[in-house]
Amino acid sequence: MTQISLIQIDNYGPWTVEPEPRRETDIQALQSNLYADLCSMFGSRGGLVFFSRFDNMVAVTDGISEEEHRRVQESVNNRYPVTVSIGVGRGTPREATEEATGRLQREGGAQDSSRESSLSFGETGESSTSGTVSSKGHEVQIGHCDIDGVTRKYTDELDGYESHLRIQEGYTRLARRMWEGHGSLTFFVGGDNFISVASGLDRHDFDEVIETVDAFDLKVGVGEGDVPETASRRAKMGLERCRETQERVCYGASVSSTR
Amino acid sequence: MTQISLIQIDNYGPWTVEPEPRRETDIQALQSNLYADLCSMFGSRGGLVFFSRFDNMVAVTDGISEEEHRRVQESVNNRYPVTVSIGVGRGTPREATEEATGRLQREGGAQDSSRESSLSFGETGESSTSGTVSSKGHEVQIGHCDIDGVTRKYTDELDGYESHLRIQEGYTRLARRMWEGHGSLTFFVGGDNFISVASGLDRHDFDEVIETVDAFDLKVGVGEGDVPETASRRAKMGLERCRETQERVCYGASVSSTR
């Protein structure tokens, strides 16, 4: 099972242009610092956060309680000129996203001025003790992809914008394929890195997606775990193994739990 | 004329995995905070910065001197566990990007461990007094686009990931079209906003691109100015006018310079 939290800045569009359009670099700095703070707060609890559209961010939050969501939300609301609302869902990545979106939308529209700092967490179906992880078998699966030889073939070879554009184009094909074919959420996370939040995919599935996308030579490390961070760390270990073995898909071995 | 600065984190790929892969949310927070700081430092000098790939960022820096670039670079190098190198170019957006990339690549590859904090600024062809703007007629053109009715049609209607993905897909089509057809650099800047760094495009050009892309109902505000920020502000004014008049392309009127 995966727990997805959809984090939306309340009534953000109007804010950016009232009383008159705000300076673009200030908006960019605000968005990026907010995202960094969410990474810091959810991340240090074992979660993962993706910037997505920046005004709508997606977090994988298995094991993070309603109380902890509220703390993070309160902290944002105390430190920024905007507030955020959060909807949370559970199930496969697709189900969880749909539930999280539905909860958020029922609280009010993104530009509904009456919605402010709402949190719709739903039921976890278990005693949600703060900080503890849900029962075994509720595994998060993460695929961490990068492009083989990106520095040699792109960064050091093409101009800076063409490299940028090819990576974004490849990204959207990969992401669409993973979403349609496997209900997985794939995000660009900087450089030549993409992270898929998946569920139950096997080596063949990943291999087939890479084959189909055919944008560039992708490698995928796959990791699973009770909390997103553990799955992410194992996925990175898998990707390191791909680098060593030149295999295309590698599973990250279980690593010590203390780190 | 446009001055483009390509900012690249030195030897970043290896850093993220040595001595072992670093926690993903820390990497995300580092990248976002670095981008926010660059926005703050270049932005308060009239520049614009785009996150692009995060490890490779693109700035429009007309009127920002070599000395000021060095200050920004020094500040980054003092505050982050990584350093950045910068290549600068001038000309049309495409020429400037190519020159900036060429300068950077000649200083060493992105994973060349001997390149650290290099700055290749080139000649401005005029006395580059710090902080002053180059001679008149050197105009930056900015197109600020957003999607008509995005909240109603996407955010409040589709699930959070499908919205994300459609915006990214539309983005890549728009960006590719602007790059191939007009040598313009288009970046996603959060929400449903895209910014094009262009040169000499007229109303018809923008109209034709929107028509061709046909991903969603785009509107474009266009602004020009000696410094990127002025052009950006006027573009936003143009976009506000589009909202009022329901026109697809609007030019931002000249606004008071003191703002």
Added chain:
Amino acid sequence: MTQISLIQIDNYGPWTVEPEPRRETDIQALQSNLYADLCSMFGSRGGLVFFSRFDNMVAVTDGISEEEHRRVQESVNNRYPVTVSIGVGRGTPREATEEATGRLQREGGAQDSSRESSLSFGETGESSTSGTVSSKGHEVQIGHCDIDGVTRKYTDELDGYESHLRIQEGYTRLARRMWEGHGSLTFFVGGDNFISVASGLDRHDFDEVIETVDAFDLKVGVGEGDVPETASRRAKMGLERCRETQERVCYGASVSSTR
């Protein structure tokens, strides 16, 4: 019982001047952002952090486990050009500080280049389940003081530096008195606010300290709780009551635990 964590930047003095002295505003920005991140990470777990000397910060961390300390430490180490070492102690505020200091010093000196990212947590004397709070009766006591009429008497009346200096002078007298007389740690937290980490002080104790210090008209809100944040929130409630009642020392009523 109070748990104190002493957080020290490793080998920081030499770093600030090698290879040559770094720009002062960069050092200030680094220190402040690091402190803000620690506030964010410890704070969202119910802790309190004080900037103290900035290169040596003091946190009250009851209920925050060794594992969580390690996560915070790892995050800092991944995002800054410096690392931090942490020593943790327990007991009265004075005992806890001494134990925390001793642990840190035994790991190596502040300028010992071989000490990097050490964490000496000690035994909690109970099963330290992550995130859960220790057994009842282990109460943290917080006194939150401010100056009666500071805006009228200082900020809007004196010049900006004289105000600053009087507050710092009053602070040191208050802090010395609380330390010598009651083994309490008092920190300046901005504006006209001072926070004391105390233990078992009663109304009379606070009253007597204020009387003795006689620097300005102080008011104190006092709060107690199992986690520092709860005690802090109640102390602030107490201070609000002082404002209403014009009493000098007020205890914060118990407030709902969900916020």
Added chain:
Amino acid sequence: MTQISLIQIDNYGPWTVEPEPRRETDIQALQSNLYADLCSMFGSRGGLVFFSRFDNMVAVTDGISEEEHRRVQESVNNRYPVTVSIGVGRGTPREATEEATGRLQREGGAQDSSRESSLSFGETGESSTSGTVSSKGHEVQIGHCDIDGVTRKYTDELDGYESHLRIQEGYTRLARRMWEGHGSLTFFVGGDNFISVASGLDRHDFDEVIETVDAFDLKVGVGEGDVPETASRRAKMGLERCRETQERVCYGASVSSTR
């Protein structure tokens, strides 16, 4: 001549407790990030910023124009839940502080809810071209002090709080002495470092102050320059020389202007 900017958060006290007291660590994070951003923006223009009371910050801003102050102010106002007002003054450090304070106070009190984002810059008595430095002979003088052997005698020897307190106590004596005797503004800047914004003091003056304060073995590096950063850098160079020569007061040699 010195230009001092007094930066005050508007109506901050009420904000921190309305509608109810905000979480302390959020307030701390907000203040510290705001200070860091001001360091970044003023600092990259050659200025210096001191946190002072955090809700009242003091900047040395020779050579930074009204337009640039407005940009910094606008950026803060766009990114934080609070706004800042700024008063600017010129003269000796004391005169400049008094003028800056007077300007700010005339705009309205610190808790006057009608004052928001005011900027009172005054006349520079010269054409204030953005970014350029005022005429020669307008020198800023900076003294950068630290404590001889602080790590050995304090940090590695005393407990963490006693070290903290002694440094603060010594600081207030030094600061009071410099203010009363020489009209200089001295600020604690972390670690064992204090920075004095002075004017026309000679070696004997510094020597005599250190002798009188007698809190600990102080060393002072002294630097002068047209912009605060240059003076600060030279002061640090002087302090490095003190370390080498074991002299108590050293002047920083002129250094290359490109850095």
